[in-house]
Amino acid sequence: MSKRIYEHPVLRKVVEGIPNKFGSLKRLQPIATIDTVEIDSIISKYGSPVFILSEKTIRQTYRTAYRAFSTRYPKVQFAWSYKTNYLDAVCRVYHQEGAWAEVVSGFEYEKAIDNGTPGTHIIFNGPDKSDEDLIRAINNKSLIHIDHFDELYSILGLTDKLKERPQVAIRVNMDTGIIPQWDRFGFNYENGEAWNAINRILSSGTIDLIGLHIHIGTYITVSKAYATAVEKLAALANKTFDRFNVSIGYIDIGGGFASQNTLHGAYMPATDTSPSFDDYAHAITTAMIAADFPNNETPMLILETGRALIDDAGWLAGTVLANKRLADGKRSMVIDAGVNLMFTAFWYNHEIYPVHESSFQSEPTTIYGPLCMNIDVIRKNIDFPMMNKGDHFVIKRVGAYTMTQWMQFITYRPNIVMIDEKNNVHLVRKAEDKEVFRRQELVPEHL
Amino acid sequence: MSNQKTITVAVTGLNNIDSPGPGVSVIRGIKDSGLNARIIGLAYENLEPGIYMPGLVDKTYLIPFPSTGSEAFIDRLAYINEKEGLDIIIPNFDSELYLFIKYSDQLLNMGIHTFLPTLKQFEERHKDNLPEYGEKYGIKMPVSKAIQNSKELSNLPKPLSYPYYIKGKFYEAFKVNNNNQAVSYFNRLSAKWGLPVVVQQAINGTEVNVIVLGDGEGNTVSAVAMRKQYITDKGKAWGGITINDERLLEITHDIIKKTKWRGAMELEMIKTDEGEYYLIEINPRIPAWVYLAVGAGQNIPEMVCRLAMGEKVIPVTEYEYGKMFIRYSWDLIGDISDFEKIIIFGEL
Amino acid sequence: MSKLNSLAISENGFIFKPSTGESFTTNEIGLLIISFLKQGKTADEIINEITKEFDVDAISAGRDLYEYLDFLKREKMLD
Incomplete structure (x- = not known):
């Protein structure tokens, strides 16, 4: 005789006025596969935890974004934001799709070159560019986006010694109605600093000003802020043309498109509220077309969006370590991936799912990582089914920033695999082991 | 009119408590009308009084909070629709309107009609956007x-x-x-x-409110003005009286004309001693005191149902001044077995 | 087990505690455990019954049972 399916016994107090299971529970459907590949099989082969990337999702998302803009505006160029995820495998998928590289350090610049990106397709952003970095970028005719006057003077100082004319844009910051205003990067529009920088560049006669760049903030969901930004940049382009007879070749609108991850404190899930690529494209391209650029020219539109392109393509799978009742009777669960890998848990309510159906009952649960630190919380108070030690879970939408901001703390960083379009699994970054650290460390002889 | 076919109307906001939702008043309006309606209550919490009030709803279902996300929300509505065959939903909470508006086409495909503002109309009157809104439509605001x-x-x-x-x-x-x-x-x-x-x-003056129904083409189908006579510590009206304030109604008609608002809304205004009107808030839905409008001669819930079903509704301008409402509480005797059904099955 | 007998327990898993007016919900296994407790069975006997009827090992069943008993005690439904 076959035995009946067992369920954990559950006893729950009814709190009047508080929503019960019909009120609050979104039944978490288990996620067993990614692109038809069994998550269990990936864990058994590559260990736990493991990051999983979907090449198919990367390409599809990119194409959706590109279609949204290119069907509305004649000259569109995406530049892959390396800092969001600079795994070579990921970068190369974007480059194959036609994206340039957007880098913010010498390290990222070297990666872009190694990934076969032509120098003229590299946008070099950020406040930290050494003379060495600048010389290489100038010689390669890369697009240098100047962040501050000290950098501008460094470039001016280098022009005597170099044959190539530096190809530059300036980064502009401004009031677009977005709070907080990101005024720590670039030159301010309202107080005339940006115009001063343009004057300085063009009166030197040794540098080419080819673009204007703005990045109005991160996780921006107000499309009209972009429209404000474009209007102000167009005004700057006109002023430049009138004074120097120089046309601005491109407008780089930066990134900052929201992903579908829900921020802490948001009332509605982001999957219901985040604007789509089409919403952004509509706002930005309408503003670009409406803006009056000099000579009736249409500058190229460059987009550096990172998060919204890659977030959906990344997953983190792992294993339950323990279940615990906290002192107040609330349930908690410890998993083998903590904030060392999921830095983003500090601001997102990440979506976490069981890999297999474990229980029909669920209960408010706090999910902790394995680190010996109180702040190691992956998810607070999520209605989650009971899982047993050894069961697998998977976290959705972790493609952005996790694999670049992760910390090597207490333990090794895990494997990263990519599922290709034919559903084959490739290891794209090896887990660390003690040899990695042995290679890096030196011990003084007397120890 | 009473021999027409039965329509099934689902209504949220059955929380007829100290800070009441409009659901119970909406249902009373529908029941007073010539409509032959079956009423389905949609409740978020297991103690919403409307669930238990005798003769009010034909059946109640618990539904998930909008913050759970659209998927669970639409799934639950689909389930209820399958059982009840809904014709109309009248949502009564600000926090759920976003979902109902966004998914109104999908609901219509399921055969469920709504009569709500467009997403753009809904978004642009948010509190954080009021200064721009006032400027765009020429309305004075604090x-x-x-x-x-x-x-x-x-x-x-x-x-x-x-x-x-x-x-x-x-x-x-x-x-x-x-x-x-x-x-x-x-x-x-x-x-x-x-x-x-x-x-x-904060502006010094008297708070006056208007409940208004726009047809989506700029016409005001119904509008009733009211002064709150006493306000509870929660800021809700305890009693109110209909007033004849021509300037206030003029402003209201003007707002509806310029915004082409579709559906019901409540305008909260302050009239200063100098006779100036400041708009302090727009509630994009039927307010809890809607039954006063019904009592004064304008059955807004009925008109919402008719508009939702695509009927032509002739605008009404007349209503009785000096009609009052006084809110009172009343202890309903229920049985734990009803409570059990809501807890265990989510339906009663 | 007199405390358990004072509870009103419906077959749907709804438990009403008349002495305090509180109510609780439980599932099928929970109802089964309560009925075994009312019959005066010991923890080991209950574990035995559960493993006989359900697809679960004694260690898991025991861990769950003691957690369940703790909850009953915390809510003063069991001595």
Whole structure:
């Protein structure tokens, strides 16, 4: 005789006025596969935890974004934001799709070159560019986006010694109605600093000003802020043309498109509220077309969006370590991936799912990582089914920033695999082991 | 009119408590009308009084909070629709309207009609956007500012000064007289309703309200003005009286004409001693005191149902002045077995 | 087990505690455990019954049972 399916016994107090299971529970459907590949099989082969990337999702998302803009505006160029995820495998998928590289350090610049990106397709952003970095970028005719006057003077100082004319844009910051205003990067529009920088560049006669760049903030969901930004940049382009007879070749609108991850404190899930690529494209391209650029020219539109392109393509799978009742009777669960890998848990309510159906009952649960630190919380108070030690879970939408901001703390960083379009699994970054650290460390002889 | 076919109307907001939702009043309006309606209650919490009131709803279902996400929400509505064959839903909470508007086409495909503003109309009248809204439509409003960070409270732009109101994104407002109070309310409101929190200059005067129904083409189908006679510590009307304020109705018609608002809304205004009107808030839905409008001669819930079903509704302008409502509480005797059904099955 | 007998327990898993007016919900296994407790069975006997009827090992069943008993005690439904 076959035995009946067992369920954990559950006893729950009814709190009047508080929503019960019909009120609050979104039944978490288990996620067993990614692109038809069994998550269990990936864990058994590559260990736990493991990051999983979907090449198919990367390409599809990119194409959706590109279609949204290119069907509305004649000259569109995406530049892959390396800092969001600079795994070579990921970068190369974007480059194959036609994206340039957007880098913010010498390290990222070297990666872009190694990934076969032509120098003229590299946008070099950020406040930290050494003379060495600048010389290489100038010689390669890369697009240098100047962040501050000290950098501008460094470039001016280098022009005597170099044959190539530096190809530059300036980064502009401004009031677009977005709070907080990101005024720590670039030159301010309202107080005339940006115009001063343009004057300085063009009166030197040794540098080419080819673009204007703005990045109005991160996780921006107000499309009209972009429209404000474009209007102000167009005004700057006109002023430049009138004074120097120089046309601005491109407008780089930066990134900052929201992903579908829900921020802490948001009332509605982001999957219901985040604007789509089409919403952004509509706002930005309408503003670009409406803006009056000099000579009736249409500058190229460059987009550096990172998060919204890659977030959906990344997953983190792992294993339950323990279940615990906290002192107040609330349930908690410890998993083998903590904030060392999921830095983003500090601001997102990440979506976490069981890999297999474990229980029909669920209960408010706090999910902790394995680190010996109180702040190691992956998810607070999520209605989650009971899982047993050894069961697998998977976290959705972790493609952005996790694999670049992760910390090597207490333990090794895990494997990263990519599922290709034919559903084959490739290891794209090896887990660390003690040899990695042995290679890096030196011990003084007397120890 | 009474021999027409039965329509099934689902109504939310059955929380007829000290800060009442409009559901029970809406249902009373429908029941008083010539409509032959079956009423399905949609409740979020297991103690919403409307669930248990005899003769009010034919059946109640619990539904998930909108914050759970559209998937669970639509799934549940699909389930209820399958069992009940809904013709109309009248949503009554600000926080659920976004979903109902966004998915109204999908609901219509399921055979469920709504009569709601467009997403654009709904979004642009948000509290954090009121100054621009006022400018666009030429409506006078108190100075206000949307706040993302409590630090901004100590550095508010002029002419904002104490006392002012601090308001949650969806609900709740508190009058504050100093920065400490403001910060403490900021924390409370942002934790509960998210960001931004809105600061709005307090204006001295009498609060007057209008319930109004727009047909979506700029016509005012129905409008009734009311003065709150007594306000509870929760800021809700305890009693109110219909008034004949021509200027107020003129402003109302003008707003509907310019915004082409579709559906019901409530305008909260302050009339100063100088006779000026300031718009302090737009509630994009039927207010809880709608039954006063019914009593004064304009059955807005009935008109909403007819408009939702695509009927032509002739605008009404007449209503009785001096009609009053006095809210009272009444202890309903229920049985634990009803409570059990709601808890265990989510239906009663 | 007199405390358990004072509870009103419906077959749907709804438990009403008349002495305090509180109510609780439980599932099928929970109802089964309560009925075994009412019959005066010991923890070991209950574990035995559960493993006989359900697809579960004694260690898991025991861990769950003791957690369940703790909850009953915390809510003063069991001595």
